[in-house]
Amino acid sequence: MLNDYPLLIIHLVPFSTDAYDSFYRNHADIVILDTSVLLPYENIIEQFKQCRWNYTVLLLSNNKQQHPDEDQCLYLDNNYFNKKMFANILNHIVLHTETMRQDRLKLAINWHGTHHLEIHPDTYCLAFIKTYANDQSITKNKLQQFTHQATTLCMLTEIFHTQNEALFYISRSSITKDFSLNLLGQLSSKLFGLDSAFIYQRNINWQQFGDHCLTLKHYQNYSVFFSGKIINLSERSGLNIHNLSLNHLNEQCHQLLKALLTADSSLARHLLQYIYLHLIKNSWSMKALVYVRTSLEFWGKLIHTPFDFSSYRSVESELDGLLQSPLLLPLHYQSSSLQKTLTATVLSICKNYASGWSLDQIAQDLCLNKIYLTRVFKQQFNYTILETIQMLRLLYAKYYLIFSKRTVSDISELLGFASVGYFSKFFKNNEGCTAMEFRKNNDLERELYL
Structure with a gap:
């Protein structure tokens, strides 16, 4: 008899444990529940309410008075239910369905x-x-x-x-x-x-x-x-993002920079793959992706090897591009002792760039003469230590302006600038616009990814 109604998707529920899953999978128009053998049926009906299409539940019951009123439910008394009554119900539902489908x-x-x-x-x-x-x-x-x-x-x-x-x-x-x-x-x-x-x-x-x-x-x-x-x-739903510890991400970026400075290309490749395919890929976090890009952009500037991230359409293609780029080529130093000195210097800058450290403090912490340190650093990277610190501050200033709601004053203090006025002048001189203009121009991205 049901085969005479091809317009309808009819679902007979055999067991309560799979009733909703099967109903949802089949997108049924009609669900038939026999309340005398299927209890508690109320839980099943509550699950059905999550579905957004029009459906009808036929409840076969021996006592209608026991059942509360429910939308989209028809109660049929088992004592009087017959084939003719069922056919009339199906015809009514078919007519209602056909009438609805005339709408556009x-x-x-x-x-x-x-x-x-x-x-x-x-x-x-x-x-x-x-x-x-x-x-x-x-x-x-x-x-x-x-x-x-x-x-x-x-x-x-x-x-x-x-x-x-x-x-x-x-x-x-x-x-x-x-x-x-x-x-x-x-x-x-x-x-x-x-x-x-x-x-x-x-x-x-x-x-x-x-x-x-x-x-x-x-x-x-x-x-x-x-x-x-x-x-x-x-x-x-709701653009939920997996939790990702930025402290852990920062530590991995620190280890990556250390591997690049010590010319350990094998470790650098391994860390890049872990960061991109495990941390970034699984987090769905542009905030995390741009944080890593910021670290890599700093490295590219330091060794005068820029890398264009905009041309890659996926995490995997960006990773492949990085693995094949000159960024991973080993750095050459005049001696192993110079490598240790400059590695320690750059890592110290990255760790303390926002604390207002002076050249004297950096040299003192590394137990080195500041004149010697200044000279060998400039020879290796073609930047002064102060220029390197300011480069890092500018990169992270742009990052915080896009991915945080901190005020310009807060960001200035966070990055170790003596005053917000000095920070504002520094930012405009380097970017050609004010910090607020930069934030406004990137406002869509900031709202989307926070």
């Missing part, structure tokens, strides 16, 4: 241009694909293969695609019993490469479809962390 919602999705679409009352999934390898671009041919191979799971409707991004929606009414977004993600990886990303969001009410597209678009600011991932956005 016109949307304009502003993402890589404006895309117009029209959807009907239903529940939807959004699926987003992003590629990272140059030889795995998103072509029409590959999209056709993808949508064709996905037909065993669902019908994909394209909203837009570019050379390395594509957005689809899936209506609940088009999914099959084998539907799984993880399987769809695996299919995407096979076609678009293992370093591509598949991001999805499910259980979207049709009236909130446009809002969820904006949420997904907002997530693209984190796309540097997506490579090789299948991501369920509903599990990361």
